[in-house]
Amino acid sequence: xxxxxxxxxxxxxxxxxxxxxxxxxxxxxxxxxxxxxxxxxxxxxxxxxxxxxxxxxxxxxxxxxxxxxxxxxxxxxxxxxxxxxxxxxxxxxxxxxxxxxxxxxxxxxxxxxxxxxxxxxxxxxxxxxxxxxxxxxxxxxxxxxxxxxxxxxxxxxxxxxxxxxxxxxxxxxxxxxxxxxxxxxxxxxxxxxxxxxxxxxxxxxxxxxxxxxxxxxxxxxxxxxxxxxxxxxxxxxxxxxxxxxxxxxxxxxxxxxxxxxxxxxxxxxxxxx
Amino acid sequence: xxxxxxxxxxxxxxxxxxxxxxxxxxxxxxxxxxxxxxxxxxxxxxxxxxxxxxxxxxxxxxxxxxxxxxxxxxxxxxxxxxxxxxxxxxxxxxxxxxxxxxxxxxxxxxxxxxxxxxxxxxxxxxxxxxxxxxxxxxxxxxxxxxxxxxxxxxxxxxxxxxxxxxxxxxxxxxxxxxxxxxxxxxxxxxxxxxxxxxxxxxxxxxxxxxxxxxx
Amino acid sequence: xxxxxxxxxxxxxxxxxxxxxxxxxxxxxxxxxxxxxxxxxxxxxxxxxxxxxxxxxxxxxxxxxxxxxxxxxxxxxxxxxxxxxxxxxxxxxxxxxxxxxxxxxxxxxxxxxxxxxxxxxxxxxxxxxxxxxxxxxxxxxxxxxxxxxxxxxxxxxxxxxxxxxxxxxxxxxxxxxxxxxxxxxxxxxxxxxxxxxxxxxxxxxxxxxxxxxxxxxxxxxxxx
Numbered sequence: 112x113x114x115x116x117x118x119x120x121x122x123x124x125x126x127x128x129x130x131x132x133x134x135x136x137x138x139x140x141x142x143x144x145x146x147x148x149x150x151x152x153x154x155x156x157x158x159x160x161x162x163x164x165x166x167x168x169x170x171x172x173x174x175x176x177x178x179x180x181x182x183x184x185x186x187x188x189x190x191x192x193x194x195x196x197x198x199x200x201x202x203x204x205x206x207x208x209x210x211x212x213x214x215x216x217x218x219x220x221x222x223x224x225x226x227x228x229x230x231x232x233x234x235x236x237x238x239x240x241x242x243x244x245x246x247x248x249x250x251x252x253x254x255x256x257x258x259x260x261x262x263x264x265x266x267x268x269x270x271x272x273x274x275x276x277x278x279x280x281x282x283x284x285x286x287x288x289x290x291x292x293x294x295x296x297x298x299x300x301x302x303x304x305x306x307x308x309x310x311x312x313x314x315x316x317x318x319x320x321x322x323x324x325x326x327x328x329x330x331x332x333x334x335x336x337x338x339x340x341x342x343x344x345x346x347x348x349x350x351x352x353x354x355x356x357x358x359x360x361x362x363x364x365x366x367x368x369x370x371x372x373x374x375x376x377x378x379x380x381x382x383x384x
Numbered sequence: 385x386x387x388x389x390x391x392x393x394x395x396x397x398x399x400x401x402x403x404x405x406x407x408x409x410x411x412x413x414x415x416x417x418x419x420x421x422x423x424x425x426x427x428x429x430x431x432x433x434x435x436x437x438x439x440x441x442x443x444x445x446x447x448x449x450x451x452x453x454x455x456x457x458x459x460x461x462x463x464x465x466x467x468x469x470x471x472x473x474x475x476x477x478x479x480x481x482x483x484x485x486x487x488x489x490x491x492x493x494x495x496x497x498x499x500x501x502x503x504x505x506x507x508x509x510x511x512x513x514x515x516x517x518x519x520x521x522x523x524x525x526x527x528x529x530x531x532x533x534x535x536x537x538x539x540x541x542x543x544x545x546x547x548x549x550x551x552x553x554x555x556x557x558x559x560x561x562x563x564x565x566x567x568x569x570x571x572x573x574x575x576x577x578x579x580x581x582x583x584x585x586x587x588x589x590x591x592x593x594x595x596x597x598x599x
Numbered sequence: 600x601x602x603x604x605x606x607x608x609x610x611x612x613x614x615x616x617x618x619x620x621x622x623x624x625x626x627x628x629x630x631x632x633x634x635x636x637x638x639x640x641x642x643x644x645x646x647x648x649x650x651x652x653x654x655x656x657x658x659x660x661x662x663x664x665x666x667x668x669x670x671x672x673x674x675x676x677x678x679x680x681x682x683x684x685x686x687x688x689x690x691x692x693x694x695x696x697x698x699x700x701x702x703x704x705x706x707x708x709x710x711x712x713x714x715x716x717x718x719x720x721x722x723x724x725x726x727x728x729x730x731x732x733x734x735x736x737x738x739x740x741x742x743x744x745x746x747x748x749x750x751x752x753x754x755x756x757x758x759x760x761x762x763x764x765x766x767x768x769x770x771x772x773x774x775x776x777x778x779x780x781x782x783x784x785x786x787x788x789x790x791x792x793x794x795x796x797x798x799x800x801x802x803x804x805x806x807x808x809x810x811x812x813x814x815x816x817x818x819x820x821x822x823x
Contacts, residue, residue, distance in 0.1 A: 132468065141568045163468060163549040164564075177457035178467050278567040303569045334457060336465075499670040505648050506664035507734065509686040521673055 130159045131341035134171075134179035136250060137278045139324065140164035142298040142370055144361055152348045158341045166278075168248025174198065174327075177334030181342040185296070185324045186250035187380045194384035199327035204378035205349050206358050206371040207323040210254055211300050212313035213283065214240070214292035222292065222312040228320050229262045231313045236264045239271045241291035243282055246274025250322070255294040258319060283307050296322055298370045301362075323380045324371070350376050386565070386573045395577075396584055399557040402470055403538035404588075406477035410485045410533050415526065418489025419519050423497045436490060439483030444476075448543030451476045455547065468549040473557070476543040481533035488532060492525030493518050527596030531589045538585055558584070600624045600769065601645050601662065601738055605654035608640055615640050615793040622738060622771055624660075627764045629784030629801060630773040633822060636790040638773045639667070639742050645771065646740050660737025667742045669723040671715040676707055679715045679726055683734040694733075701729040705755060721752040728759055738769040745779065757783060777817055781805045789813050791822060 139145065140162060149160045163173060167184045174182035175198045182199065184190060193199045212222055212231050220238035225231035235242055244266075245252035259266055266272040273291065275282045279299040286293040287307035300311055313320075326346055331339035348354055355373035363369050385392070421432050453459050455467040466472045497514075500521055504514045519526075541559035548555035550564060558581040565574035601622040608615045615637040622628055622645070630638050643649045645656060646664035663683070671679050680702055681694035689697070702708050705725040710718070718726060724744060731739060741760075745753045760783065764770055774780050780787055784801035789808075797804060797813045808814045816822045 137567060141564075161468065161549075161551045161554050163551055165549075176459075177462075280567050280569040284569060306569050336457065499666075499668055500672075502648060502664070502666045502668070503670045503672075503682075504686065506646060506666060506740075507683040507686050507731065508661060508663060508736075513686055517672070524673075 128158045132161045132179045134163045134173045135183040136167045167250045180338040183326045190325045201328045203326045204374045205324045208297040210320040211311045213309040215290040216310045228317040232262045241271045243286040243291045243293040244274045246276045301366045385576045405474045406537040407534040409478035410481035414482045414486035418486040422490040422493025436487035445542035448546035451547045472547040477537040481537045485529045485533040488529035492522040600659040602657040607653040617795045625767045627785045628771045629780035630788045632790035637793045662738045663731045663736035664740045669727045677711040683730045741772045
């Protein structure tokens with residue numbers, strides 16, 4: 112009996128298509144969105160998906176060497192460069208949410224009352240309030256640096272500016288420990304809210320705080336072995352209206368708001384090579 | 385614990401399998417090399433000793449990166465398609481376990497080599513018989529060498545992450561799972577996985593030692 | 600039978616040089632001399648455990664060397680005893696069969712399965728002898744085989760060596776015990792400072808030595 116089962120398993124795996132390797136970021140993966148969506152994809156197409164969750168920078172590096180078939184990150188300028196360098200094709204905007212500035216409930220820098228994201232950053236700088244940065248090449252880190260730059264401020268070297276070099280969850284834990292401010296994506300913040308003493312102080316929909324998730328197929332003309340068929344199939348799946356709806360509904364009842372807002376293919380931030 | 389226990393078992397089994405395969409590979413090369421180096425009559429072989437002992441301090445992440453570049457599609461061995469598979473992890477962990485196995489074997493054999501050589505050659509035996517006798521005589525410290533190598537392999541996280549990718553149901557092992565759970569903020573889960581790792585290592589080492597003692 | 604010509608062996612600060620030496624078939628040779636004279640070195644050269652810097656050693660028949668250390672392997676007494684035979688290709692069961700009478704002879708029969716590591720010094724010496732004698736060597740080279748043994752063990756060992764000699768085996772025995780050297784030897788070599796000072800029939804060397812330094816040594820004086 113066992114032998115028949117084993118044989119069936121082997122045949123089944125032989126019949127299943129070659130797996131799709133998707134490089135993505137830890138914030139996307141850790142939210143559990145992919146765990147919720149991908150099984151449906153595998154069931155429909157028979158394509159198993161192998162998810163490699165690392166920092167944005169590493170995900171793009173891996174994809175850029177042809178070690179993945181598709182990549183899903185949230186760093187529009189890095190995505191544009193990826194396309195420009197001919198490493199990726201068929202860019203699609205999948206969903207978006209907002210970045211949030213989190214910090215101690217006491218809010219010494221009075222971030223909660225700021226009119227804009229830039230104003231919030233200026234207040235933090237002026238108060239010399241402790242701030243924890245990701246300090247890696249993540250989408251969040253890029254956005255944080257862009258905010259400082261747009262506000263005309265240079266935090267490097269300031270004694271209150273800390274770089275954690277860690278993932279978002281660990282960074283939030285560190286920020287809570289140090290009673291510091293930090294920039295975080297909404298998803299991770301909502302997940303960690305109960306575990307760390309941090310308040311979401313600035314979470315208004317500010318154009319500068321838009322966090323858009325983009326999907327790209329690794330260029331099959333550049334890397335011959337890329338499973339382009341599967342990569343395109345996943346792209347189509349993620350853009351399908353019903354799947355987009357599921358993305359919007361993901362954990363909405365638990366948190367009272369959408370973790371990921373569907374874009375139905377219409378980019379809020381244009382990504383041009 | 386946020387993971388279903390079936391998945392914990394799967395991850396633990398993979399940790400064990402990868403580390404065992406890595407230790408086996410490391411022993412395949414390391415044991416004969418350790419015996420051969422330890423048995424050499426003169427004081428020569430000092431260079432090899434230095435290399436092996438230094439090798440015990442090899443930074444795992446560096447080994448991981450080297451293998452990444454080797455096995456990447458853009459790299460020289462890319463055609464093998466080994467990156468982000470358990471095989472890649474076995475290779476990287478084998479490299480990390482190798483200096484332990486070879487180095488400790490060398491030290492153990494060196495301590496016994498002169499006496500055993502005089503005995504075996506004195507009775508008319510060949511140099512080859514000296515080596516096989518040394519291998520057997522050093523079996524207890526060799527078990528320790530294997531346990532050390534296994535420990536290095538199973539507790540590996542840096543190289544395992546880089547060349548394995550921590551892919552769920554494919555290359556996730558206990559160490560990378562601990563990092564993941566920690567990153568997600570699920571610290572109790574991480575701790576529980578850590579406890580499983582300690583337990584697995586303890587049981588595996590115990591089996592190894594008991595098996596060694598019986599011979 | 601062993602024959603050596605023009606043997607030279609150098610270490611930092613020491614040189615052993617022997618022009619011609621022979622161990623005829625079935626001869627019992629004892630080797631005496633102060634510490635550092637090169638006795639052990641000479642024995643190892645004759646055994647082939649060390650290569651000379653110059654000269655050659657010719658061996659005929661099976662030559663077995665017994666080290667001073669009485670090395671035992673980490674295994675049972677029985678397995679140690681059969682080790683020599685097994686090295687020569689004898690199968691385990693046959694080797695055990697041949698070795699048992701020897702072990703009974705030396706009083707180790709009740710300790711067959713014990714780890715050899717637990718044996719006393721005297722027991723180890725007996726085990727080493729059994730291990731060597733079981734292989735039926737043509738020449739037996741022994742480096743102080745009864746050193747630090749109690750009289751009973753010494754007597755037993757000497758009895759075994761005499762028997763081996765009676766069976767036609769040649770023996771070369773290095774010893775500090777002058778009485779033993781005279782008692783057992785047919786021929787005795789006296790080494791001093793890396794040179795073979797005198798060699799001759801044992802009785803003669805001890806009672807009417809040719810050289811003054813030999814006379815002094817066998818009389819128990821310090822010689823340099």
